[in-house]
Amino acid sequence: MPEITNIEAVTQTLQSEMRRDPKIFITGEDVGKRGGVFRATKGLMEEFGEERVVDSPLSELSLVAVGIGAALYGLRPVVEIQFADFIAPAFNQIVQEAARFRYRTNGEWPCPLLIRTPYGGGIGGGLYHSQSIEATYSHIPGLYVVAPSTPYDIAGMLRYALRVNDPVLFLEHKKTYRLIKGEVPADEYMIPFMKADIKRVGNDVTVIAYGLMLHETLQAAQELVHEDINVEVIDPRTLHPLDQDTILSSVKKTGKALIVHEDNLTLGLGAEIAALIASEAFEFLDAPVMRVAGPDVPAMPYARTMQDYFMPNAEKIAAAVRKLNAY
Amino acid sequence: MRLSLPITPQSTSPWREALVFAGLTIALTWLFWLPGAFLPAVLGNFMLAIGSFAPLAVAIFLEIWLQENTLAPRQWLKTLSARGVAVAVLLPFFILMPILMLRFNQSTLEIGKLLNDARGMWFSLILLFVLALAEEIGWRAYLLPRLKTIPLYLTNFFVGLLWFTWQLPLVLAGRFNESENFGSFFIEMFLYSLLITPFFNRLARRANYSPVLSAILRAGLQFTVAVYFLQGRADPFTDTFGTLTIGWLFVLNLILFSQLWQGKKPPAEISELERVMPLEVGN
Numbered sequence: 001m002p003e004i005t006n007i008e009a010v011t012q013t014l015q016s017e018m019r020r021d022p023k024i025f026i027t028g029e030d031v032g033k034r035g036g037v038f039r040a041t042k043g044l045m046e047e048f049g050e051e052r053v054v055d056s057p058l059s060e061l062s063l064v065a066v067g068i069g070a071a072l073y074g075l076r077p078v079v080e081i082q083f084a085d086f087i088a089p090a091f092n093q094i095v096q097e098a099a100r101f102r103y104r105t106n107g108e109w110p111c112p113l114l115i116r117t118p119y120g121g122g123i124g125g126g127l128y129h130s131q132s133i134e135a136t137y138s139h140i141p142g143l144y145v146v147a148p149s150t151p152y153d154i155a156g157m158l159r160y161a162l163r164v165n166d167p168v169l170f171l172e173h174k175k176t177y178r179l180i181k182g183e184v185p186a187d188e189y190m191i192p193f194m195k196a197d198i199k200r201v202g203n204d205v206t207v208i209a210y211g212l213m214l215h216e217t218l219q220a221a222q223e224l225v226h227e228d229i230n231v232e233v234i235d236p237r238t239l240h241p242l243d244q245d246t247i248l249s250s251v252k253k254t255g256k257a258l259i260v261h262e263d264n265l266t267l268g269l270g271a272e273i274a275a276l277i278a279s280e281a282f283e284f285l286d287a288p289v290m291r292v293a294g295p296d297v298p299a300m301p302y303a304r305t306m307q308d309y310f311m312p313n314a315e316k317i318a319a320a321v322r323k324l325n326a327y
Numbered sequence: 328m329r330l331s332l333p334i335t336p337q338s339t340s341p342w343r344e345a346l347v348f349a350g351l352t353i354a355l356t357w358l359f360w361l362p363g364a365f366l367p368a369v370l371g372n373f374m375l376a377i378g379s380f381a382p383l384a385v386a387i388f389l390e391i392w393l394q395e396n397t398l399a400p401r402q403w404l405k406t407l408s409a410r411g412v413a414v415a416v417l418l419p420f421f422i423l424m425p426i427l428m429l430r431f432n433q434s435t436l437e438i439g440k441l442l443n444d445a446r447g448m449w450f451s452l453i454l455l456f457v458l459a460l461a462e463e464i465g466w467r468a469y470l471l472p473r474l475k476t477i478p479l480y481l482t483n484f485f486v487g488l489l490w491f492t493w494q495l496p497l498v499l500a501g502r503f504n505e506s507e508n509f510g511s512f513f514i515e516m517f518l519y520s521l522l523i524t525p526f527f528n529r530l531a532r533r534a535n536y537s538p539v540l541s542a543i544l545r546a547g548l549q550f551t552v553a554v555y556f557l558q559g560r561a562d563p564f565t566d567t568f569g570t571l572t573i574g575w576l577f578v579l580n581l582i583l584f585s586q587l588w589q590g591k592k593p594p595a596e597i598s599e600l601e602r603v604m605p606l607e608v609g610n
Binding site: 021102103107110112141142144160163164165166192193194203228241249252253254255283284286325326327 | 396399402405406472475476479532533535599600601603604605606607608609610
């Protein structure tokens with residue numbers, strides 16, 4: 001099996017899906033000639049032409065609005081928001097229009113819109129190129145939010161997302177684009193939504209993490225083996241709706257849970273997962289549910305030292321696991 | 328003849344390890360306890376003491392056989408807290424409180440004599456703790472973590488059942504039987520095993536499967552009962568002592584695990600989220 005990076009998994013899957021389904025088209029800022037700022041759509045305009053890979057004006061609002069219209073018209077639009085930080089102008093279109101179409105039409109008009117966007121920090125992107133937006137959008141019924149973290153998961157979930165008949169926010173952690181490599185089978189497999197993956201089996205503590213934090217957690221788990229602490233790592237993959245069963249089964253086994261995300265701590269995804277565990281697995285807990293997350297500051301600082309302070313990493317995760325294990 | 332077990336390092340699971348542990352422990356213990364329970368006091372007690380080490384021996388054997396390293400004595404000490412030790416030390420008195428209070432109320436218990444007897448038996452407390460630790464390393468540190476995936480009340484039931492089966496030679500020989508009626512003694516011992524097990528399990532779970540706290544509780548219970556019986560039998564085991572203690576244990580179980588009796592969960596209904604997000608997939 002060939003080993004590819006996360007960004008290559010995005011490009012290759014988009015390419016094979018566009019070959020399969022002529023209704024799929026891509027639109028976004030610089031996605032055409034330039035191939036996207038991260039080169040996720042590199043070479044696609046050359047192969048599929050300007051009508052299927054469309055460079056758009058600098059207006060996220062209109063990008064998503066055009067996508068909604070096309071989806072209702074029977075196409076399968078893939079809208080790329082250049083950085084997740086820039087999605088805010090399209091909030092109204094995503095939340096009040098796309099996410100509500102199935103509900104307001106009693107299932108008559110689904111809206112198969114796929115919005116891809118790079119998110120997360122750790123690359124020196126500062127205030128406007130580093131945000132994690134998953135918690136805000138995971139609050140919206142009607143909108144699927146997914147955050148696959150490996151090439152295998154990205155390819156399988158992107159393929160699946162292009163078949164789901166409802167709007168999907170597809171989050172890709174930008175630091176993992178070229179950092180993470182993995183094997184991807186040649187066949188056109190799919191990974192359904194709402195299926196979490198146990199990335200590492202363990203007995204002592206359950207850690208739930210996604211995106212870049214998944215890889216930091218796996219590194220921490222590897223280091224903790226030397227201290228006889230066996231960590232089970234759960235990658236939810238779909239952030240909304242969550243695969244509750246996999247998370248609960250793991251916590252019922254270990255009795256201890258830690259949630260890691262780089263999004264701000266307060267009212268982040270960790271809060272929802274902690275509430276789920278408290279509600280459904282309370283009598284299995286041997287310790288309070290803990291969280292490691294970004295601090296409650298308005299945005300990622302630009303200075304490297306400040307960014308390092310902001311970002312959770314393997315060291316901080318290992319410290320939290322030690323504390324939880326000894327509780 | 329080569330030793331053959333249904334588990335190997337390549338083919339094992341927590342459930343299989345738990346079952347093999349229970350089977351081997353019961354078999355090895357009975358080898359000493361069956362003759363020991365019926366032999367005269369000195370030799371019999373010696374055999375019983377040797378048998379108490381069977382859970383420890385089996386746990387160590389399985390660790391070596393399966394090339395595992397799950398028993399971690401240093402970790403057991405690290406997880407001890409002053410509050411945990413205090414609970415383990417005080418729990419025996421708390422469990423036996425109704426009967427002690429009743430006898431005190433009837434003026435059949437002399438506190439001064441009770442304390443004197445307790446002071447005179449301090450060495451037996453150490454011996455009881457060592458024996459209890461050997462048993463608890465098997466039952467709590469080895470077996471319990473392997474039953475993590477099943478609901479708590481089922482774990483308590485299974486371990487209580489196994490623990491009673493394990494003690495059958497002592498029960499059948501009528502050890503600790505202060506009653507003239509063997510049938511009721513048998514039932515009381517059965518209920519006692521089921522009702523006391525949740526406390527041992529709870530202490531072990533709270534200490535991250537360290538066997539130390541449950542060993543303290545075990546030794547404390549046996550010590551308190553022994554001292555209690557030295558005060559003279561004003562009550563047959565199956566009458567006041569047994570029935571009241573078991574009734575009290577039942578109440579404590581209800582309090583301790585009250586969250587498990589909050590009623591049956593309603594049948595799983597489709598949630599609002601599932602209704603508005605049916606995950607419809609097209610071509």
